[in-house]
Amino acid sequence: MRRLVLDHTTETTLIAVTVLLCIGLSFGTDRFLTVANAFDVLNISAVNIIFAVGLLVVLISGGIDISFAVAASVVQYVTVLALGALGGGNWAEGFLIAGVVGTGLGAINAFLVYRLQIISIVATISTFNIFFGLLMFFTKGVSIYNLPDWLSNRVVFYEHEMADGSWVELTLPVVVMILCCVATSFMISRTTTGRKLYAFGDNPEGARRFGINIGAMQYISFGWLGLMAGIAGLMQAHYAQEVVPNALYGRELDVLAATVLGGARLGGGKGSVLGCVLGVLLVSITQNGLNLMGVSPFAFKMIVGAIILTAITLSSARLDKLLPEALKSSSRKGSQRS
Amino acid sequence: MTVSHPLLSLKNIKVTFGGVRALKGVSFEVNPGEVHCLAGENGCGKSTLIKVITGVYTPEDGAEFLFDGKPIAAMTPTLAQSLGIQVIWQDLALFGEMSVAENIGFQLAVKGKYGLIDKSAIDAAAKKALARLGIELDIHMPLKELAIAQRQIVAIARALVGEARLVFMDEPTASLTQSETDYLIEIVRNLQASGVAVVFVSHRLAEVLEISDRITVLRDGALVGVYPVEGMTQSRVTELMTGRNFDSAVIAADHDDAPVVLSVKNLTRHGEFSNVSFDLRRGETLGITGLLGAGRTELALTLFGMRQPHSGEILLAGEKVRFGSNRDAIRAGVAYLSEDRLSLGLNQPQSIADNLVMASLDRILSGGLISSSRKANVVAHWISELGVKIGTPDDPIRTLSGGNQQRVAIAKWLAIGPRILILDAPTVGVDVGARAGIFDIVRKLAAEGLSIILISDEPPEVYFNADRVIHMVEGRFQAVYDPRQTSLTELESAVYA
Numbered sequence: 001m002r003r004l005v006l007d008h009t010t011e012t013t014l015i016a017v018t019v020l021l022c023i024g025l026s027f028g029t030d031r032f033l034t035v036a037n038a039f040d041v042l043n044i045s046a047v048n049i050i051f052a053v054g055l056l057v058v059l060i061s062g063g064i065d066i067s068f069a070v071a072a073s074v075v076q077y078v079t080v081l082a083l084g085a086l087g088g089g090n091w092a093e094g095f096l097i098a099g100v101v102g103t104g105l106g107a108i109n110a111f112l113v114y115r116l117q118i119i120s121i122v123a124t125i126s127t128f129n130i131f132f133g134l135l136m137f138f139t140k141g142v143s144i145y146n147l148p149d150w151l152s153n154r155v156v157f158y159e160h161e162m163a164d165g166s167w168v169e170l171t172l173p174v175v176v177m178i179l180c181c182v183a184t185s186f187m188i189s190r191t192t193t194g195r196k197l198y199a200f201g202d203n204p205e206g207a208r209r210f211g212i213n214i215g216a217m218q219y220i221s222f223g224w225l226g227l228m229a230g231i232a233g234l235m236q237a238h239y240a241q242e243v244v245p246n247a248l249y250g251r252e253l254d255v256l257a258a259t260v261l262g263g264a265r266l267g268g269g270k271g272s273v274l275g276c277v278l279g280v281l282l283v284s285i286t287q288n289g290l291n292l293m294g295v296s297p298f299a300f301k302m303i304v305g306a307i308i309l310t311a312i313t314l315s316s317a318r319l320d321k322l323l324p325e326a327l328k329s330s331s332r333k334g335s336q337r338s
Numbered sequence: 339m340t341v342s343h344p345l346l347s348l349k350n351i352k353v354t355f356g357g358v359r360a361l362k363g364v365s366f367e368v369n370p371g372e373v374h375c376l377a378g379e380n381g382c383g384k385s386t387l388i389k390v391i392t393g394v395y396t397p398e399d400g401a402e403f404l405f406d407g408k409p410i411a412a413m414t415p416t417l418a419q420s421l422g423i424q425v426i427w428q429d430l431a432l433f434g435e436m437s438v439a440e441n442i443g444f445q446l447a448v449k450g451k452y453g454l455i456d457k458s459a460i461d462a463a464a465k466k467a468l469a470r471l472g473i474e475l476d477i478h479m480p481l482k483e484l485a486i487a488q489r490q491i492v493a494i495a496r497a498l499v500g501e502a503r504l505v506f507m508d509e510p511t512a513s514l515t516q517s518e519t520d521y522l523i524e525i526v527r528n529l530q531a532s533g534v535a536v537v538f539v540s541h542r543l544a545e546v547l548e549i550s551d552r553i554t555v556l557r558d559g560a561l562v563g564v565y566p567v568e569g570m571t572q573s574r575v576t577e578l579m580t581g582r583n584f585d586s587a588v589i590a591a592d593h594d595d596a597p598v599v600l601s602v603k604n605l606t607r608h609g610e611f612s613n614v615s616f617d618l619r620r621g622e623t624l625g626i627t628g629l630l631g632a633g634r635t636e637l638a639l640t641l642f643g644m645r646q647p648h649s650g651e652i653l654l655a656g657e658k659v660r661f662g663s664n665r666d667a668i669r670a671g672v673a674y675l676s677e678d679r680l681s682l683g684l685n686q687p688q689s690i691a692d693n694l695v696m697a698s699l700d701r702i703l704s705g706g707l708i709s710s711s712r713k714a715n716v717v718a719h720w721i722s723e724l725g726v727k728i729g730t731p732d733d734p735i736r737t738l739s740g741g742n743q744q745r746v747a748i749a750k751w752l753a754i755g756p757r758i759l760i761l762d763a764p765t766v767g768v769d770v771g772a773r774a775g776i777f778d779i780v781r782k783l784a785a786e787g788l789s790i791i792l793i794s795d796e797p798p799e800v801y802f803n804a805d806r807v808i809h810m811v812e813g814r815f816q817a818v819y820d821p822r823q824t825s826l827t828e829l830e831s832a833v834y835a
Contacts, residue, residue, distance in 0.1 A: 189455075190454055190455055191450075191453050191454055191455065192447060192448050192449065192450045192453050192454070192455060193453065194455075195440075195444075195447040195448060195455055196448055198433070198435070198436065199433050199436070199444065199448075202433040202434055202435045202436065203431060203432065203433050203434065205429075205431065206429075206430075206431030206432060206433060209415075209425075209427065209431050210415075210431075210444065210445070210448065211415040211416055211419075212448065265435070269433065269434070269435035269436075270435045
């Protein structure tokens with residue numbers, strides 16, 4: 001048990017912070033700590049969690065991606081237009097088109113990073129602009145409201161009316177989110193490919209000397225994120241019942257912060273699906289709680305930022321680092337460089 | 339050894355990179371269960387040869403490649419691994435975020451059945467490999483929490499998982515202390531006893547001679563010869579490696595008439611060093627040696643103003659000084675060459691010129707701005723003064739060899755016009771031949787009146803290049819030796835006692 005806690009410091013800390021936050025919020029408003037509200041948070045977070053587990057794979061392999069959220073918008077448009085051309089389509093076709101288009105957009109990033117040797121943050125900032133620019137240019141910013149019925153109708157797997165009259169609902173995005181989490185978790189922790197991704201992110205030169213195919217690693221990680229982004233895009237269109245070109249614009253930074261909060265290392269080689277989920281949930285719970293307490297929405301960003309900062313300080317900076325003696329030695333290193 | 343054929347036999351290996359012959363028809367042979375040393379200066383082709391053997395590079399036509407008596411038509415990294423050829427790279431190529439077991443069993447993890455990982459098989463393999471080395475280590479510990487010597491063991495254990503028959507160790511002791519090195523040598527002996535052949539690549543000739551059966555020397559991409567270690571001496575190996583003869587002679591001289599430049603009285607920093615006292619005179623070179631952790635670098639950093647003493651005095655030319663930071667020390671004419679040239683001493687991606695003027699920017703100002711003509715003058719002056727071999731001063735410093743980088747690092751400090759120069763391990767990662775060049779510079783500077791404190795964990799370096807040698811043990815001055823009245827063996831046995 002001790003080993004388990006030590007090996008998963010980030011996850012344990014996040015759970016602790018989340019529990020404390022929930023206790024605090026339950027005192028703040030009696031509407032917070034209800035089963036219905038818990039499912040609400042889950043439904044709201046599903047799309048971001050799907051994004052996050054995709055981004056996790058790229059972070060593990062030592063890269064970063066800024067373009068996935070707008071790529072998901074592109075996927076939404078292309079998918080809805082293609083479905084229209086197919087005469088309506090169905091869920092299977094929807095997932096297939098969204099997945100293929102998403103993976104293809106991810107492969108473009110992998111191509112830039114691997115073939116053209118462009119550092120991933122620069123490559124994906126470029127594709128972020130290109131994807132979004134093309135989308136706005138061709139759509140002229142026009143949204144699509146008339147989605148096929150199967151896509152815009154809510155799919156509820158389980159519902160139950162609580163004693164207080166609120167509804168507990170398990171919806172399609174949550175089920176898809178769970179499948180994405182299970183698949184990603186299996187891929188990164190149980191397969192040889194996953195081990196190679198961790199190794200490549202941890203020490204690229206070391207991985208290369210083991211004969212690991214570096215190009216394949218880039219295509220797998222960015223392709224996986226593309227696939228997840230495609231699925232997330234479809235789920236978001238389903239959830240919002242419309243396709244708005246700039247609906248996901250800016251989402252990339254929220255997801256990135258939540259993923260890093262969940263213990264993924266920007267340098268690569270580290271991160272878990274559980275951490276990702278906890279990271280996204282912590283942010284969602286904070287927003288949800290503030291909402292119920294009637295705090296001004298203008299204060300949300302500020303408070304969420306502070307919560308992220310607190311949680312990340314607790315989980316990544318070990319407490320002994322904050323002690324004065326250690327501070328001395330780290331400042332010594334700094335001055336030696338000067 | 340009843341086996342009639344060698345384990346590995348290479349003949350006529352030629353490799354060319356962009357018109358430069360890296361290997362000019364080299365032969366190389368390793369017998370089963372042998373410890374073989376591959377010696378040569380940086381750039382002599384050692385690494386290229388290892389990469390040919392492991393299938394990273396393909397030799398030109400005409401090469402003969404036999405493993406276990408069987409010809410190998412085309413070596414690849416995968417084939418090399420399946421034949422049991424393993425390399426422990428100098429940088430170890432380990433994965434910091436993974437556990438000990440995941441590192442040791444990494445080959446199993448990437449070759450799992452149906453593309454799946456068998457965690458229990460990996461743990462079992464890791465335990466078995468460590469047991470074979472006679473090491474106990476928590477296999478679930480993250481690698482990044484291990485000390486460098488333990489990481490070395492993990493790298494060796496990882497090689498054993500692949501049923502190693504031939505293990506290359508590239509500079510395995512470069513970052514180890516003496517006792518850790520002894521420990522590693524013990525492990526190599528164990529490997530040898532279990533029938534594994536080991537090829538040792540090392541700069542440290544003492545341990546090479548201690549451990550090897552035979553030694554192959556390369557120079558400028560060509561084979562110099564293969565020699566039995568029996569009857570070999572360090573100076574003979576050096577001569578073979580460099581093609582030059584370095585006469586080591588004691589240079590110690592008296593400086594009693596020269597004025598005292600630095601006087602240290604009862605200097606103490608708790609937990610680092612205590613009651614340190616000495617005088618340093620004009621033109622004198624004071625050697626300080628001792629094992630890692632003896633407090634040498636800590637003392638140097640205190641003299642350089644980067645740490646404050648808890649008690650005691652520092653006097654510069656008879657005047658008591660208190661350095662608030664190293665800026666004060668630099669202003670007072672104290673220079674310190676860091677022991678870690680790669681990450682602390684030089685700014686690797688920046689140009690040679692920018693590195694050289696880094697400590698003396700205030701001397702090349704014109705109207706508050708950096709004058710490019712003054713800068714060029716300073717750079718040209720020191721490049722020629724110290725004989726640094728460069729393309730152009732605008733090349734990144736990392737393109738230079740270790741010896742030339744160190745010359746630039748020394749020039750950086752000479753450019754401030756110091757009175758005292760502290761050299762902390764100035765030959766780490768510098769070739770044998772280039773080391774002699776560094777010490778030629780040190781002697782010349784001393785002759786010109788600079789006072790030098792030379793710190794090294796290799797006793798011969800201070801013995802042959804200093805006027806007096808102080809032996810430090812656990813933060814105290816244990817003894818002072820005069821090289822003219824002490825033999826090197828006496829000093830070495832005192833240090834390694």
